[in-house]
Amino acid sequence: MQREVGTLPLAPALRARLAAAGFQTAQELLDTGPCGLSKEIGISREEALEALQVVRQECHGDAARTAGGPGPTRNCTALELLEEEQTQGFIITFCSALDNILGGGVQLTKITEICGAPGVGKTQLCMQLAVDVQIPECFGGVAGEAVFIDTEGSFMVDRVVDIAAACVQHCHLIAEAQQEEDLRKALETFSLENILSHIYYFRCRDYTELLAQVYLLPEFLSEHSKVRLVVIDGIAFPFRHDFEDLSLRTRLLNGLAQQLIIIANDHKAAVVLTNQMTTRLGQSQSTLVPALGESWGHAATVRLIFHWDNSQRLATLYKSPSQKESTIAYHITSHGFRDVQPPAATPSSGGTELNPRKRPRTEEEKQH
Amino acid sequence: MVVLRAGLCPGLTEDMIQLLRANGIRTVVDFVSSDLEDVARKCSLSYKALVAVRRVLLAQFSAFPTNGADLYEELKSSTAILPTGSPSLDQLLDSGLYTGEVTELMGAPGSGKTQVCLGIAASVSLGLKQHVLFLDSTGGFTASRLYQMLQARTEDEEEQLEALQRIQVVRVFNIYEVLRALQELRDRLSQQVVSSMGPLKMVLLDSVSAVIYPLLGGRQSEGLALMMQLSRELKTLAREFSLAVVVTNQVTRDSSSGPLKPALGRSWSFVPSTRVLLESKEATWDKATTQRAATLAKSPRQPTGIQAELDIANGDVLEPSLVTPTQGL
Numbered sequence: 001m002q003r004e005v006g007t008l009p010l011a012p013a014l015r016a017r018l019a020a021a022g023f024q025t026a027q028e029l030l031d032t033g034p035c036g037l038s039k040e041i042g043i044s045r046e047e048a049l050e051a052l053q054v055v056r057q058e059c060h061g062d063a064a065r066t067a068g069g070p071g072p073t074r075n076c077t078a079l080e081l082l083e084e085e086q087t088q089g090f091i092i093t094f095c096s097a098l099d100n101i102l103g104g105g106v107q108l109t110k111i112t113e114i115c116g117a118p119g120v121g122k123t124q125l126c127m128q129l130a131v132d133v134q135i136p137e138c139f140g141g142v143a144g145e146a147v148f149i150d151t152e153g154s155f156m157v158d159r160v161v162d163i164a165a166a167c168v169q170h171c172h173l174i175a176e177a178q179q180e181e182d183l184r185k186a187l188e189t190f191s192l193e194n195i196l197s198h199i200y201y202f203r204c205r206d207y208t209e210l211l212a213q214v215y216l217l218p219e220f221l222s223e224h225s226k227v228r229l230v231v232i233d234g235i236a237f238p239f240r241h242d243f244e245d246l247s248l249r250t251r252l253l254n255g256l257a258q259q260l261i262i263i264a265n266d267h268k269a270a271v272v273l274t275n276q277m278t279t280r281l282g283q284s285q286s287t288l289v290p291a292l293g294e295s296w297g298h299a300a301t302v303r304l305i306f307h308w309d310n311s312q313r314l315a316t317l318y319k320s321p322s323q324k325e326s327t328i329a330y331h332i333t334s335h336g337f338r339d340v341q342p343p344a345a346t347p348s349s350g351g352t353e354l355n356p357r358k359r360p361r362t363e364e365e366k367q368h
Numbered sequence: 369m370v371v372l373r374a375g376l377c378p379g380l381t382e383d384m385i386q387l388l389r390a391n392g393i394r395t396v397v398d399f400v401s402s403d404l405e406d407v408a409r410k411c412s413l414s415y416k417a418l419v420a421v422r423r424v425l426l427a428q429f430s431a432f433p434t435n436g437a438d439l440y441e442e443l444k445s446s447t448a449i450l451p452t453g454s455p456s457l458d459q460l461l462d463s464g465l466y467t468g469e470v471t472e473l474m475g476a477p478g479s480g481k482t483q484v485c486l487g488i489a490a491s492v493s494l495g496l497k498q499h500v501l502f503l504d505s506t507g508g509f510t511a512s513r514l515y516q517m518l519q520a521r522t523e524d525e526e527e528q529l530e531a532l533q534r535i536q537v538v539r540v541f542n543i544y545e546v547l548r549a550l551q552e553l554r555d556r557l558s559q560q561v562v563s564s565m566g567p568l569k570m571v572l573l574d575s576v577s578a579v580i581y582p583l584l585g586g587r588q589s590e591g592l593a594l595m596m597q598l599s600r601e602l603k604t605l606a607r608e609f610s611l612a613v614v615v616t617n618q619v620t621r622d623s624s625s626g627p628l629k630p631a632l633g634r635s636w637s638f639v640p641s642t643r644v645l646l647e648s649k650e651a652t653w654d655k656a657t658t659q660r661a662a663t664l665a666k667s668p669r670q671p672t673g674i675q676a677e678l679d680i681a682n683g684d685v686l687e688p689s690l691v692t693p694t695q696g697l
Contacts, residue, residue: 004597007597015593022370024370077535078535079533082515085512086512110507247584257578258505258542262541265541294476294620295618298578298618321509324658325658
């Protein structure tokens with residue numbers, strides 16, 4: 001109850017008036033009551049009532065938490081978090097090298113950023129992930145739905161059909177090899193139409209539409225609680241032109257980042273963003289760095305940079321809270337995102353053992 | 369700026385307050401800074417009564433000076449130095465993190481700030497068996513990585529689990545949630561509620577710029593006010609309850625080719641008493657490395673510009689190297 005008035009989420013003009021009138025703690029505000037408050041600072045009774053409601057909510061929120069009451073549990077010990085993380089699934093990318101360096105795949109509740117030059121495969125990976133998130137649990141997936149927010153218009157439905165068909169065929173092969181009932185039953189619902197109907201597509205043309213869409217997303221996600229992946233393809237595109245005031249851009253981007261973190265955390269979804277590259281002119285040479293500036297680099301928890309080396313596509317894990325930096329090569333085939341050569345014939349690599357829901361894959365991807 | 373109320377001190381009655389208010393004196397500051405003879409005449413109150421009230425108000429509300437020797441004694445008995453788990457970083461910080469102060473770690477993305485924070489939490493929780501509060505605003509806290517670090521330091525499984533239980537993680541995604549969490553901490557510590565929260569010595573906030581950046585810039589100026597509120601909360605918590613507070617910050621550039629400088633500007637630069645800059649050794653993507661260079665950018669005790677090398681893989685360390693002091697930030 002001893003919260004200072006300056007720390008309460010009230011409008012700045014109101015805060016200034018309260019400070020001038022001499023109110024210091026929230027308790028004083030509550031004691032004064034709406035009539036006294038409106039007289040003291042010269043605001044209308046409705047405004048005073050609203051302000052007191054906000055204050056009461058904050059203070060009761062505090063009290064409930066210290067008493068151990070219910071609420072959005074963002075407060076726990078590291079041990080509980082560890083148990084939660086160990087039972088969490090990953091979204092596989094079908095490229096086992098990439099899955100390995102990511103520690104199992106794209107992690108839920110974290111923001112992953114994919115940066116790369118044009119044509120290197122960012123949108124391909126996004127479309128692959130939108131299909132892979134729907135893989136049923138008995139095959140090692142998270143059985144979720146996907147939200148795809150497109151700002152560049154690069155989402156091609158026929159490509160998604162190819163990728164989805166290849167994924168379904170792959171699962172059929174596994175089911176036949178393992179001959180188990182629940183695998184076959186899961187495959188009944190895992191069909192092409194089903195996959196496509198669970199990818200929710202939004203098209204945003206400029207930054208206001210994008211911001212509005214992201215801020216409305218929590219409502220959408222509470223109606224569609226099975227969504228486990230949010231892809232924003234092209235977060236750089238709407239922000240890279242039309243901005244004279246760069247500090248406003250930084251402020252908007254940071255607000256967007258925080259909103260995405262809240263979405264990822266509260267709905268247990270993975271957020272994947274794609275970013276463009278820009279040139280930084282150094283003393284004697286120029287380097288390619290991710291766009292949107294230095295402060296945007298802190299928004300994503302995991303950062304992957306895709307680049308070319310002659311004609312080989314490489315992916316570098318540049319920033320991760322739990323994995324080391326490393327580089328691998330990948331391929332984009334007609335079936336989607338794949339490894340370069342058939343991986344070694346070890347049945348279950350170390351990364352998959354940690355996930356108790358995944359069964360060991362006895363058959364690796366067939367390379368075409 | 370406390371409003372004058374009846375019962376604030378003996379001798380201050382409701383009628384007195386009404387008379388004073390009618391003449392424009394509403395807060396304690398107004399009262400003690402006004403000419404009492406004038407007030408006595410205008411409000412027709414007795415001068416003696418007003419002087420008595422003023423004396424009591426001054427005694428209640430003003431600050432008292434102490435001498436340096438007393439401060440030093442108090443500091444010696446209440447300050448602790450917490451090891452960060454990495455001997456070269458400890459040497460950089462003059463043997464560790466001092467309680468009662470705010471220390472800042474800054475660096476570019478991927479430079480290892482969260483890793484160092486996890487290492488500090490692991491070391492304090494495991495080595496000193498003290499409780500740690502970790503405020504995570506970026507979603508970068510990975511419990512499995514923390515577990516890896518604990519496993520590297522000790523083989524005993526029970527100790528590892530106990531250490532994990534001593535670390536409290538709160539996810540705070542905007543500035544008001546941070547302020548609320550700090551207020552809860554203050555309530556808990558001042559009431560000394562015996563709960564799962566044992567002796568708390570360390571608060572880590574990763575990162576402070578993530579919650580403040582959405583408020584700065586543009587044409588709104590309340591962001592600065594909130595930033596200063598937060599800094600005041602952190603510093604008073606550190607000082608009053610003898611905690612070591614560690615915050616992480618970003619770095620920005622002035623223009624696309626300018627030098628790196630810490631984020632949040634000049635106003636924030638006065639808040640932490642110690643600042644450490646973390647950098648990667650190599651600037652290309654070809655060679656992956658877990659080496660990081662830590663440079664001391666601001667310190668009340670050590671010369672700035674000294675460097676140490678860290679390996680963020682499992683907190684193992686190399687020999688500290690005192691490079692010739694470079695241009696401080």
